[in-house]
Amino acid sequence: MPSKNKLFRQIHIYLSLFFLPCALIFAITGIAYIFGFNQDIGLKEQSYKLIKHIEEGKEKEALIEYLIENNLTIPSNINTIKNKHKGISIGGIHYSASIAQTSKDEYTITLKTRSLLGDMIMLHKNKGLWYFSVLSVGFGIVLFLLYISGLTITLFANKKDRKKQFLVLFLGFFITIILACLSL
Known part of the structure; x- marks a missing residue:
């Protein structure tokens, strides 16, 4: 021993x-x-405008459909998270996609990709x-x-x-x- x-x-x-x-x-x-x-060091953010009527509760489906139609990357995790901008997000800490209503039948879709340090x-x-x-x-x-x-x-x-x-x-x-x- x-x-x-x-x-x-x-x-x-x-x-x-x-x-x-x-x-x-x-x-x-x-x-x-x-x-x-902070976590936003080197953050790449892309925003898109979506003009479309979306039924309440169908935002996630509309977001995924928009990503597919525009050949944008769909996050691997598609569980929804309510975000602070009165919208929803899908994805993880490295890459996420969100959709938030800005006015009647108008939405902003935001894609965020963090850097390694972020x-x-x-x-x-x-x-x-x-x-x-x-x-x-x-x-x-x-x-x-x-x-x-x-x-x-x-x-x-x-x-x-x-x-x-x-x-x-x-x-x-x-x-x-x-x-x-x-x-x-």
């Missing part, structure tokens, strides 16, 4: 490696968001389907475990520099708390 030290190192190494891509997504999108980029920011904000949400929650739990295992390896296995390690840990807490309080 491996020693506790070796066990904590193994846990630390393999969890770190597995969740590295997730960590990079959260780091890149968090930094981008702090610098003012997609990643939407995932960071938990706006996608549940699959990535499961990975994100797992990453949050593992991040906590990585710090516990890292502290265990560092503080208890390496006794030579213990005073310096506790000083750095204390400084990290102190500076984080001060800057957080000043930022509120």
Whole structure:
């Protein structure tokens, strides 16, 4: 049976490696968001006008029919979502199509295609389907475990520099708390 030290190192190494891509997504999108980029960075938006009488509740069918007739891409997910512009949308976070009534028998059809960074920011904000949400929650739990295992390896296995390690840990807490309080 491996020693506790070796066990904590193994846990630390393999969890770190597995969740590295997730960590990079959260780091890149968090930094981008702090610098003012949002999910609409690089967004390609196309709008079309549809003049047609559409029965109430038949907007989705009219939208899909319009897309087919005009050789436009139909989103893979055609479940409807009510949007904030009093219309409906179909699609996902990368590509979506929406239809909204602008006046009697007049509609605006909007197609949106996000960039890779925009997609990643939407995932960071938990706006996608549940699959990535499961990975994100797992990453949050593992991040906590990585710090516990890292502290265990560092503080208890390496006794030579213990005073310096506790000083750095204390400084990290102190500076984080001060800057957080000043930022509120």
